[in-house]
Amino acid sequence: MNSVVYRTHAFLLCLMGQFRGGGLICVYWEAALRLTISSLASDPFRAIRNLRRIIHRWLGTCTERETEMDKKISVENLKLTPQNDTYYIAWSIGVDKKYKKHMKKEIKSQLTDVLGSMTQNNAVEDISVYSHNKTAEKHGEFIIWDYLILMQIKEKEDAEIILPNLKNVNIPFVLETIRMELLVTTPNSTYPTPGEGARKRHVKPFYAIEYVDVQPNHLDEFRDIMINNNGPAMKYIMEEARWCHNFYALETLTVFYHHSSYPTWNQIHVIGLYLESIFLYKKDFSKGLALTHSISFEENFAQLKKIRTMLYKTIGRKMI
Known part of the structure:
Protein backbone atom coordinates (compact mmCIF):
# COMPACT_ATOMS: atom_id res chain seq x y z
CA MET A 1 0.00 0.00 0.00
CA ASN A 2 2.86 2.40 0.76
CA SER A 3 4.10 2.14 -2.83
CA VAL A 4 0.60 2.87 -4.17
CA VAL A 5 0.31 5.90 -1.89
CA TYR A 6 3.74 7.13 -2.97
CA ARG A 7 2.98 6.80 -6.68
CA THR A 8 -0.44 8.40 -6.30
CA HIS A 9 1.07 11.28 -4.32
CA ALA A 10 3.67 11.89 -7.04
CA PHE A 11 0.97 11.76 -9.72
CA LEU A 12 -1.18 14.26 -7.81
CA LEU A 13 1.70 16.70 -7.49
CA CYS A 14 2.26 16.42 -11.24
CA LEU A 15 -1.44 17.11 -11.92
CA MET A 16 -1.44 20.05 -9.54
CA GLY A 17 1.32 21.65 -11.57
CA GLN A 18 -1.05 21.74 -14.55
CA PHE A 19 -3.37 24.19 -12.81
CA ARG A 20 -0.87 26.75 -11.53
CA GLY A 21 -1.12 30.13 -13.16
CA GLY A 22 -4.24 29.22 -15.08
CA GLY A 23 -6.82 31.64 -13.65
CA LEU A 24 -9.68 31.25 -11.19
CA ILE A 25 -11.06 27.99 -12.57
CA CYS A 26 -7.63 26.39 -12.25
CA VAL A 27 -7.32 27.62 -8.66
CA TYR A 28 -10.45 25.60 -7.92
CA TRP A 29 -8.97 22.40 -9.34
CA GLU A 30 -5.65 22.97 -7.60
CA ALA A 31 -7.44 23.38 -4.26
CA ALA A 32 -9.38 20.15 -4.87
CA LEU A 33 -6.14 18.29 -5.51
CA ARG A 34 -4.56 19.73 -2.36
CA LEU A 35 -7.45 18.34 -0.30
CA THR A 36 -7.02 14.96 -1.96
CA ILE A 37 -3.28 14.96 -1.18
CA SER A 38 -3.93 15.82 2.47
CA SER A 39 -6.25 12.81 2.88
CA LEU A 40 -4.03 10.38 0.97
CA ALA A 41 -2.05 9.04 3.94
CA SER A 42 -5.01 8.66 6.31
CA ASP A 43 -7.53 7.22 3.84
CA PRO A 44 -5.88 6.35 0.51
CA PHE A 45 -8.91 4.55 -0.98
CA ARG A 46 -11.13 7.55 -0.40
CA ALA A 47 -8.45 9.86 -1.79
CA ILE A 48 -8.16 7.80 -4.97
CA ARG A 49 -11.97 7.81 -5.39
CA ASN A 50 -11.89 11.61 -5.04
CA LEU A 51 -9.13 11.77 -7.61
CA ARG A 52 -11.27 9.89 -10.13
CA ARG A 53 -14.10 12.36 -9.58
CA ILE A 54 -11.76 15.34 -10.02
CA ILE A 55 -10.39 13.97 -13.29
CA HIS A 56 -13.83 13.21 -14.74
CA ARG A 57 -15.15 16.64 -13.79
CA TRP A 58 -12.05 18.41 -15.07
CA LEU A 59 -12.25 16.62 -18.42
CA GLY A 60 -15.92 17.54 -18.62
CA THR A 61 -15.10 21.19 -17.93
CA CYS A 62 -12.46 21.16 -20.67
CA THR A 63 -14.95 19.73 -23.14
CA GLU A 64 -17.61 22.31 -22.23
CA ARG A 65 -15.06 25.13 -22.44
CA GLU A 66 -13.84 24.01 -25.85
CA THR A 67 -17.45 23.65 -27.10
CA GLU A 68 -18.14 27.24 -26.02
CA MET A 69 -14.98 28.42 -27.76
CA ASP A 70 -15.94 26.56 -30.93
CA LYS A 71 -19.22 28.49 -31.01
CA LYS A 72 -17.32 31.79 -30.79
CA ILE A 73 -14.90 30.87 -33.60
CA SER A 74 -16.48 31.66 -36.94
CA VAL A 75 -13.54 30.55 -39.08
CA GLU A 76 -12.71 26.95 -39.86
CA ASN A 77 -10.19 25.28 -37.56
CA LEU A 78 -6.59 25.98 -38.45
CA LYS A 79 -5.25 23.36 -40.85
CA LEU A 80 -1.72 22.60 -39.79
CA THR A 81 1.22 22.53 -42.16
CA PRO A 82 4.27 20.39 -41.33
CA GLN A 83 7.64 22.04 -40.84
CA ASN A 84 9.90 20.29 -43.36
CA ASP A 85 13.59 20.71 -44.20
CA THR A 86 14.24 22.72 -41.04
Whole structure:
Protein backbone atom coordinates (compact mmCIF):
# COMPACT_ATOMS: atom_id res chain seq x y z
CA MET A 1 0.00 0.00 0.00
CA ASN A 2 2.86 2.40 0.76
CA SER A 3 4.10 2.14 -2.83
CA VAL A 4 0.60 2.87 -4.17
CA VAL A 5 0.31 5.90 -1.89
CA TYR A 6 3.74 7.13 -2.97
CA ARG A 7 2.98 6.80 -6.68
CA THR A 8 -0.44 8.40 -6.30
CA HIS A 9 1.07 11.28 -4.32
CA ALA A 10 3.67 11.89 -7.04
CA PHE A 11 0.97 11.76 -9.72
CA LEU A 12 -1.18 14.26 -7.81
CA LEU A 13 1.70 16.70 -7.49
CA CYS A 14 2.26 16.42 -11.24
CA LEU A 15 -1.44 17.11 -11.92
CA MET A 16 -1.44 20.05 -9.54
CA GLY A 17 1.32 21.65 -11.57
CA GLN A 18 -1.05 21.74 -14.55
CA PHE A 19 -3.37 24.19 -12.81
CA ARG A 20 -0.87 26.75 -11.53
CA GLY A 21 -1.12 30.13 -13.16
CA GLY A 22 -4.24 29.22 -15.08
CA GLY A 23 -6.82 31.64 -13.65
CA LEU A 24 -9.68 31.25 -11.19
CA ILE A 25 -11.06 27.99 -12.57
CA CYS A 26 -7.63 26.39 -12.25
CA VAL A 27 -7.32 27.62 -8.66
CA TYR A 28 -10.45 25.60 -7.92
CA TRP A 29 -8.97 22.40 -9.34
CA GLU A 30 -5.65 22.97 -7.60
CA ALA A 31 -7.44 23.38 -4.26
CA ALA A 32 -9.38 20.15 -4.87
CA LEU A 33 -6.14 18.29 -5.51
CA ARG A 34 -4.56 19.73 -2.36
CA LEU A 35 -7.45 18.34 -0.30
CA THR A 36 -7.02 14.96 -1.96
CA ILE A 37 -3.28 14.96 -1.18
CA SER A 38 -3.93 15.82 2.47
CA SER A 39 -6.25 12.81 2.88
CA LEU A 40 -4.03 10.38 0.97
CA ALA A 41 -2.05 9.04 3.94
CA SER A 42 -5.01 8.66 6.31
CA ASP A 43 -7.53 7.22 3.84
CA PRO A 44 -5.88 6.35 0.51
CA PHE A 45 -8.91 4.55 -0.98
CA ARG A 46 -11.13 7.55 -0.40
CA ALA A 47 -8.45 9.86 -1.79
CA ILE A 48 -8.16 7.80 -4.97
CA ARG A 49 -11.97 7.81 -5.39
CA ASN A 50 -11.89 11.61 -5.04
CA LEU A 51 -9.13 11.77 -7.61
CA ARG A 52 -11.27 9.89 -10.13
CA ARG A 53 -14.10 12.36 -9.58
CA ILE A 54 -11.76 15.34 -10.02
CA ILE A 55 -10.39 13.97 -13.29
CA HIS A 56 -13.83 13.21 -14.74
CA ARG A 57 -15.15 16.64 -13.79
CA TRP A 58 -12.05 18.41 -15.07
CA LEU A 59 -12.25 16.62 -18.42
CA GLY A 60 -15.92 17.54 -18.62
CA THR A 61 -15.10 21.19 -17.93
CA CYS A 62 -12.46 21.16 -20.67
CA THR A 63 -14.95 19.73 -23.14
CA GLU A 64 -17.61 22.31 -22.23
CA ARG A 65 -15.06 25.13 -22.44
CA GLU A 66 -13.84 24.01 -25.85
CA THR A 67 -17.45 23.65 -27.10
CA GLU A 68 -18.14 27.24 -26.02
CA MET A 69 -14.98 28.42 -27.76
CA ASP A 70 -15.94 26.56 -30.93
CA LYS A 71 -19.22 28.49 -31.01
CA LYS A 72 -17.32 31.79 -30.79
CA ILE A 73 -14.90 30.87 -33.60
CA SER A 74 -16.48 31.66 -36.94
CA VAL A 75 -13.54 30.55 -39.08
CA GLU A 76 -12.71 26.95 -39.86
CA ASN A 77 -10.19 25.28 -37.56
CA LEU A 78 -6.59 25.98 -38.45
CA LYS A 79 -5.25 23.36 -40.85
CA LEU A 80 -1.72 22.60 -39.79
CA THR A 81 1.22 22.53 -42.16
CA PRO A 82 4.27 20.39 -41.33
CA GLN A 83 7.64 22.04 -40.84
CA ASN A 84 9.90 20.29 -43.36
CA ASP A 85 13.59 20.71 -44.20
CA THR A 86 14.24 22.72 -41.04
CA TYR A 87 17.42 22.39 -38.99
CA TYR A 88 17.91 22.39 -35.24
CA ILE A 89 20.88 22.31 -32.93
CA ALA A 90 20.28 20.27 -29.77
CA TRP A 91 22.41 20.76 -26.67
CA SER A 92 21.78 18.23 -23.88
CA ILE A 93 23.25 19.37 -20.58
CA GLY A 94 23.60 18.55 -16.90
CA VAL A 95 23.36 21.46 -14.47
CA ASP A 96 24.74 21.92 -10.97
CA LYS A 97 21.75 21.56 -8.64
CA LYS A 98 22.52 24.74 -6.72
CA TYR A 99 22.14 26.75 -9.96
CA LYS A 100 18.87 25.23 -11.18
CA LYS A 101 16.77 28.05 -9.76
CA HIS A 102 18.78 30.52 -11.87
CA MET A 103 18.45 28.51 -15.08
CA LYS A 104 15.31 30.11 -16.48
CA LYS A 105 16.44 33.64 -15.67
CA GLU A 106 19.95 33.36 -17.05
CA ILE A 107 20.19 30.79 -19.82
CA LYS A 108 18.63 32.70 -22.71
CA SER A 109 20.58 35.91 -22.05
CA GLN A 110 23.81 33.97 -21.73
CA LEU A 111 23.17 32.05 -24.94
CA THR A 112 22.32 35.30 -26.72
CA ASP A 113 25.59 36.81 -25.48
CA VAL A 114 27.54 33.77 -26.64
CA LEU A 115 25.93 33.60 -30.08
CA GLY A 116 26.10 37.39 -30.52
CA SER A 117 25.74 38.40 -34.14
CA MET A 118 24.27 35.02 -35.08
CA THR A 119 21.06 35.82 -33.18
CA GLN A 120 21.00 39.38 -34.50
CA ASN A 121 21.13 38.29 -38.14
CA ASN A 122 18.61 35.49 -37.46
CA ALA A 123 21.03 32.66 -38.11
CA VAL A 124 19.55 31.40 -34.83
CA GLU A 125 15.82 31.86 -35.36
CA ASP A 126 14.49 30.47 -32.09
CA ILE A 127 15.78 29.14 -28.75
CA SER A 128 13.75 26.80 -26.49
CA VAL A 129 14.78 25.21 -23.20
CA TYR A 130 13.06 22.11 -21.78
CA SER A 131 13.53 20.79 -18.26
CA HIS A 132 13.71 17.07 -17.47
CA ASN A 133 11.70 16.77 -14.25
CA LYS A 134 10.43 13.19 -14.13
CA THR A 135 11.72 10.05 -15.83
CA ALA A 136 8.91 8.25 -17.66
CA GLU A 137 11.03 5.58 -19.36
CA LYS A 138 14.71 4.63 -19.29
CA HIS A 139 16.64 1.75 -20.84
CA GLY A 140 20.19 1.22 -19.70
CA GLU A 141 22.41 2.21 -16.81
CA PHE A 142 23.32 5.88 -17.12
CA ILE A 143 22.98 9.09 -15.15
CA ILE A 144 20.06 11.18 -16.34
CA TRP A 145 20.63 14.77 -17.45
CA ASP A 146 18.66 17.92 -16.74
CA TYR A 147 17.85 20.04 -19.80
CA LEU A 148 17.48 20.06 -23.56
CA ILE A 149 18.27 23.31 -25.38
CA LEU A 150 16.86 23.46 -28.92
CA MET A 151 17.94 26.13 -31.39
CA GLN A 152 16.24 26.48 -34.75
CA ILE A 153 18.76 27.73 -37.30
CA LYS A 154 18.22 29.39 -40.67
CA GLU A 155 20.64 27.31 -42.72
CA LYS A 156 22.33 23.96 -42.22
CA GLU A 157 25.73 25.58 -42.78
CA ASP A 158 25.22 27.91 -39.79
CA ALA A 159 25.81 24.92 -37.51
CA GLU A 160 29.49 24.86 -38.53
CA ILE A 161 29.93 28.25 -36.83
CA ILE A 162 27.49 27.89 -33.94
CA LEU A 163 28.50 24.46 -32.61
CA PRO A 164 32.22 25.22 -32.06
CA ASN A 165 31.28 28.45 -30.28
CA LEU A 166 28.92 26.60 -27.96
CA LYS A 167 31.46 23.91 -27.13
CA ASN A 168 34.12 26.44 -26.18
CA VAL A 169 31.90 28.72 -24.13
CA ASN A 170 31.95 28.74 -20.33
CA ILE A 171 28.46 29.10 -18.87
CA PRO A 172 28.96 28.80 -15.08
CA PHE A 173 25.98 26.61 -14.23
CA VAL A 174 26.42 24.14 -17.10
CA LEU A 175 28.10 21.32 -15.19
CA GLU A 176 28.38 18.88 -18.07
CA THR A 177 27.67 18.74 -21.80
CA ILE A 178 26.13 15.39 -22.67
CA ARG A 179 25.81 15.99 -26.38
CA MET A 180 25.74 18.61 -29.13
CA GLU A 181 24.21 17.69 -32.45
CA LEU A 182 22.62 18.93 -35.65
CA LEU A 183 19.17 17.57 -36.49
CA VAL A 184 16.61 17.94 -39.27
CA THR A 185 12.83 17.64 -39.11
CA THR A 186 11.37 14.29 -40.13
CA PRO A 187 9.18 14.95 -43.21
CA ASN A 188 5.46 15.50 -42.54
CA SER A 189 5.95 14.90 -38.82
CA THR A 190 6.82 18.21 -37.15
CA TYR A 191 4.09 20.69 -36.16
CA PRO A 192 5.50 23.50 -33.99
CA THR A 193 2.40 25.71 -34.24
CA PRO A 194 -0.55 24.70 -32.01
CA GLY A 195 -3.94 24.09 -33.54
CA GLU A 196 -6.92 26.38 -32.91
CA GLY A 197 -8.19 24.50 -29.86
CA ALA A 198 -4.81 24.21 -28.14
CA ARG A 199 -4.10 27.93 -28.58
CA LYS A 200 -7.21 28.71 -26.53
CA ARG A 201 -6.31 26.53 -23.56
CA HIS A 202 -6.25 28.05 -20.07
CA VAL A 203 -3.31 25.98 -18.83
CA LYS A 204 0.20 25.54 -20.11
CA PRO A 205 1.20 22.17 -21.59
CA PHE A 206 3.76 19.87 -20.06
CA TYR A 207 6.38 18.34 -22.34
CA ALA A 208 7.49 14.81 -23.07
CA ILE A 209 11.06 14.62 -24.43
CA GLU A 210 12.01 11.34 -26.09
CA TYR A 211 15.56 10.30 -26.90
CA VAL A 212 15.13 7.44 -29.35
CA ASP A 213 17.75 5.02 -30.66
CA VAL A 214 16.72 3.48 -33.99
CA GLN A 215 18.75 0.55 -35.29
CA PRO A 216 20.98 1.97 -38.06
CA ASN A 217 19.81 -0.52 -40.70
CA HIS A 218 16.16 0.43 -39.99
CA LEU A 219 16.40 4.23 -40.19
CA ASP A 220 14.55 4.40 -43.51
CA GLU A 221 11.80 2.13 -42.17
CA PHE A 222 11.44 4.28 -39.06
CA ARG A 223 11.23 7.44 -41.18
CA ASP A 224 8.52 5.85 -43.34
CA ILE A 225 6.49 4.96 -40.24
CA MET A 226 6.77 8.56 -39.03
CA ILE A 227 5.83 10.01 -42.44
CA ASN A 228 2.90 7.68 -43.12
CA ASN A 229 1.63 6.76 -39.64
CA ASN A 230 2.76 8.71 -36.58
CA GLY A 231 3.09 12.15 -38.16
CA PRO A 232 -0.39 12.19 -39.71
CA ALA A 233 -1.89 10.69 -36.52
CA MET A 234 -0.35 13.49 -34.43
CA LYS A 235 -1.64 16.07 -36.91
CA TYR A 236 -5.15 14.61 -36.52
CA ILE A 237 -4.83 14.80 -32.72
CA MET A 238 -3.64 18.41 -32.83
CA GLU A 239 -6.46 19.48 -35.16
CA GLU A 240 -9.32 17.39 -33.79
CA ALA A 241 -8.58 15.97 -30.33
CA ARG A 242 -6.64 19.08 -29.22
CA TRP A 243 -4.73 17.58 -26.28
CA CYS A 244 -1.40 17.93 -28.10
CA HIS A 245 0.04 21.46 -28.16
CA ASN A 246 2.86 20.82 -30.63
CA PHE A 247 5.08 18.03 -31.91
CA TYR A 248 8.71 17.99 -33.06
CA ALA A 249 10.21 14.90 -34.72
CA LEU A 250 13.93 15.43 -35.29
CA GLU A 251 16.55 13.16 -36.87
CA THR A 252 20.24 13.40 -36.03
CA LEU A 253 22.41 14.45 -38.97
CA THR A 254 25.75 15.17 -37.30
CA VAL A 255 26.99 14.61 -33.75
CA PHE A 256 29.45 17.37 -32.96
CA TYR A 257 30.22 16.17 -29.43
CA HIS A 258 29.06 13.23 -27.30
CA HIS A 259 30.15 12.41 -23.75
CA SER A 260 31.48 8.86 -23.76
CA SER A 261 29.82 8.03 -20.41
CA TYR A 262 26.35 8.32 -21.95
CA PRO A 263 24.47 6.15 -24.48
CA THR A 264 23.80 7.35 -28.00
CA TRP A 265 20.57 8.08 -29.86
CA ASN A 266 19.60 9.27 -33.33
CA GLN A 267 16.14 10.82 -32.88
CA ILE A 268 14.70 13.42 -30.52
CA HIS A 269 10.94 13.95 -30.19
CA VAL A 270 9.45 16.87 -28.25
CA ILE A 271 5.70 16.69 -27.53
CA GLY A 272 3.63 19.37 -25.82
CA LEU A 273 0.71 17.70 -24.01
CA TYR A 274 -2.31 18.47 -21.87
CA LEU A 275 -3.59 16.42 -18.96
CA GLU A 276 -6.27 14.48 -20.84
CA SER A 277 -3.61 13.01 -23.14
CA ILE A 278 -2.91 10.49 -20.37
CA PHE A 279 -6.42 9.07 -20.78
CA LEU A 280 -7.19 9.67 -24.46
CA TYR A 281 -3.84 8.89 -26.13
CA LYS A 282 -4.51 5.35 -27.35
CA LYS A 283 -8.09 5.99 -28.48
CA ASP A 284 -7.29 9.14 -30.45
CA PHE A 285 -4.00 7.88 -31.87
CA SER A 286 -5.80 4.75 -33.07
CA LYS A 287 -8.40 6.89 -34.82
CA GLY A 288 -5.71 9.03 -36.41
CA LEU A 289 -3.94 5.92 -37.72
CA ALA A 290 -7.16 4.44 -39.07
CA LEU A 291 -8.01 7.63 -40.94
CA THR A 292 -4.58 8.10 -42.47
CA HIS A 293 -3.06 4.68 -43.11
CA SER A 294 -5.54 1.96 -42.07
CA ILE A 295 -3.19 0.37 -39.54
CA SER A 296 -4.05 -0.50 -35.94
CA PHE A 297 -2.38 1.01 -32.89
CA GLU A 298 -1.01 -2.40 -31.91
CA GLU A 299 0.39 -3.16 -35.38
CA ASN A 300 2.04 0.24 -35.65
CA PHE A 301 3.82 0.09 -32.30
CA ALA A 302 4.75 -3.57 -32.75
CA GLN A 303 6.70 -2.47 -35.83
CA LEU A 304 8.36 0.33 -33.90
CA LYS A 305 9.26 -1.91 -30.98
CA LYS A 306 11.27 -4.16 -33.29
CA ILE A 307 13.45 -1.38 -34.66
CA ARG A 308 13.86 1.27 -31.97
CA THR A 309 14.61 1.68 -28.27
CA MET A 310 13.05 4.44 -26.19
CA LEU A 311 16.38 5.20 -24.58
CA TYR A 312 15.19 7.99 -22.29
CA LYS A 313 11.76 9.61 -21.99
CA THR A 314 11.29 12.46 -19.58
CA ILE A 315 8.44 14.74 -18.53
CA GLY A 316 9.08 18.39 -17.89
CA ARG A 317 8.35 22.01 -18.77
CA LYS A 318 9.24 24.44 -21.50
CA MET A 319 11.17 27.06 -19.57
CA ILE A 320 11.80 29.40 -22.50
